[in-house]
Amino acid sequence: MSPPDESSPDGGRDTGPDGSGPVAWVRWFRHTDNGTVVFVREMLESVVVVVAIGLVLFAISGVWPPMVAVESGSMEPQMERGDLIFIVDENRFVPNAAQDGTGVVSYQQGKQSGYKSFNHYGDVIIYRPDGSVYETPIIHRARFWVESGENWYDEANPAYVAGADNCDELPNCPAPHAGFITKGDNNGAYDQVVRISEPVKPSWVRGTAEVKIPWLGHVRLFFSSTGVPSSVQYQPSQPMSNGTQYAPPA
Template identity: 40%
Template sequence: MSSPRPDRTGAVAPAVAVLLIAVLFGGLVGTWPPFVAVESGSMAPGVERGDLVVVTAADRPPWGDLATTADPDAPTRLGGAGDVVVYAVPGAGDRPVFHRLAFPVEAGEDWTERADPALLSGDCAELSTCPAPYDGYVTHGDANELYDQSAGIAPVVPEEWIAGKALFAVPNLGWIRVGIDAAAARYGGVATAVVLVGSAGLAGGVCALFVGRLRRGGRR
């Protein structure tokens, strides 16, 4: 009699389950990926480097429209008033920035008149982003000394650059993503993906073997 074919579904089940949960979560919050790994300390102490932040689409109910620090009824998120958003400046390597919305501006406005002087490096005539070239937002990292638009991090941020806003953060869970990004930058995306898939398969196989032994031990 031939031996029964080994059941290998247990080896991939953990990876499939994680992927399914991520897809379902992405559908719920309306963004993909639904998580952001924080790579700097610019939003400390509300969010530290290595934290994993869950984000939602900017207009996704029930969390409402975008709110800034200047709004009188701004919600408190991640240690401060106003929404913390993820945005990317086109042509700047598409490296996402994770900062708070300070206040909205209109095209042609001298926004320094409404700004906190302590967060400015000069007056409107000295800033390349002032007057505002279009409608958008002035942004700020909670731990930074200047507005993004004063520090040269970004011009005024229009709403179409905003990929999502933060809901909450999970401490230290983002180090995995930070490590993956660092490996991809050093060794390439393909090599990193091969290692990750192999590691996931190995981990799934070890888990399946362990569970199988427990089951066999329980039948004795």
């Protein structure tokens, strides 16, 4: 079947290649001035460029999708709504200060070694709360590591335990298993205190945040608002009854 018969810019009519065979058709498709074909050709070129960029980013990050959109303010001012974040598999480029076997540096370890990410000590991680594939992944900072059965109340910052006076008053204390205690930089309590997630197991971590591109995430958020998934988003901050800001699961 011949392509649409349309006039070329010089007033002629370009109905197809002069010769026959696939080579002639490919050559014609690449060089014709037929308006419809030019439009299709430009669309295909744009798709190829986008796919190529995606493959390069995936090759670097080891994570798909390699870019995620920030949905709200639990990590402000380090990350703001509409920022696009490039993430990398946590085992891709492991810092020397990382917790053994995880590839993640906690705030506590970062403070000891001088390792920083997004203006504070430790890594910002993307994790699935309680390991659930049905919950929206969360972007928060790894604060410190706990072992299974550990009473971590004395290790915690008193400002982030929502007024608890001892381990018995804290959810997830003693720790039900080994993992990271996490918190949004703009939140007033640990995720494990406000029951967003149990201590984050290494297998629940999707990657670490590496680079922020301001504003570009608004495109993904638009698709999210229209019902199209916008990839990983961190959760909106909501006040607890005592005024503490926390990030509830989606």
